Amino acid sequence: MPGVWKNRHKLIFCWFIYTQALTTNKKTVTELSKWSPAIITEWRLRRFLDATYININLLLSWFAEEAIKGFPAPSDGVIYAVGDGSHKEKRSKKNPTVQKGKKSKDKPFFWGIKFVLIALCWDVYRIPVGFRIILPKTHPDYKKENVLFREMLSELPLPSWVETVIVTGDSGYGAKENMKLVQQMDKERSKNRRWFFVFSIARTWKQENGESLKDFVKNLAYSFYKRTWIKHLSDKNRRKTFWIYGKNINLNHIGEVTVVLSKRWRNAGPDKTKIIVTNLPDVTAREVISIYQRRWSVEVIFKELKSGLGLGEHQVTKKEHRIRNAIGISIISYLFLLIACKDQINQGSSWGIFQLQDRFRIKVIKHQITHSMNLQIKKLQKAA
DSSP, X not given: OOSOXXXXXXXXXXXXXXXXXXXXXXXXHHHHHHTSOTTSOHHHHXXXXXXXXXOHHXXXXXXXXXXXXXXXXXXXXXXEEEEEEEEEEOOOSSOTTEXXXXXXXXXXXXXXXXXXXXXXXXTTEEEEEEEEEEOOTTSTTOOOHHHHHHHHHHTOOOOTTOOEEEEEEOTTTOOHHHHHXXXXXXXXXXXXXXXXXXXXXXXXXXXXXXXXXXXXXXXXXXXXXXXXXXXXXXXXXXXXXXXXXXXXXXXXXXXXXXXXXXXXXXXXXXXXXXXXXXOOTTOXXXXXXXXXXXXXXHHHHHHHHHHHSOTTOXXXXXXXXXXXXXXXXXXHHHHHHHHHTGGGOOTTSOOOHHHHHHHHHHHHHHHHHHHHHHHHHHHHHHHO
């Protein structure tokens, strides 16, 4: 692993991610210390989280690269970079990163930690490769969510087999600066890679002729929408039905793009219509919808991190680097399970982190039984 480790922090870090992946109880520091050797005490785990010299993002990138190596590359060389934000509810007011927020207009307010995560996806594989904490607006180091997303996008640990990168996100990430960054990276053509985007955008965008997308969606007749379906990512026997319409337009500040209007029911109104934009050349509306569904992979990662790996349960407060290290430990444990149980993830088949945890626990139990039996055999041989 990269980094310069002080004292016994490397050993403590290994036990930290190991117990985080293994335990079925709450992932508090107190509980994790009960599952580790006597030398790995609770105060040692807390001191590790308090270490300021540890670069948790560097460690996460290394684990992500190792996880990517364990899975077969796609034949077309296409990888999807999916970004999204989430939160972990907290009640403590001593935490410097907690803030009041809303997931959407129709959702209730929450009090907790907000963060943004980016993942690389292809076939059925979903691998988180970076995260950033969104600080409160009153904080002196505050950065907008899209600024953090662009920082991580510029530092993606891409494998050598990647030929095309398609960046996807919901309407919160369909910003002008994000699209321009992708266009700029495509112009630079680093390592002969092509860069494209598929974003959901707000209806306040305008075309170069001044016409608003809101009016375009509102005035489009139902007869223009065509029914189509796309296959489920992991279960080829399942499929989703959509009513879609695609058109090439010149979008203000961006240029020529393909705009796809999508809704789940034919008679759904303009408010229920999603607007998706892409700069992919020679692409159909159905293909755009199929690519956009890749965004759901990051939502699955959020659920697995919170429910299976106890993201945000370490009960650390007062210092920002403690909270950043605590969140990073949960994500690294996720990657550790991918590396340790990669033989349980088959190409084209669905999988979940809960399934991998069960397999990992069985491996640990078998190893411990074998180890104990070997010790007993050695004792009997010495006695004989």
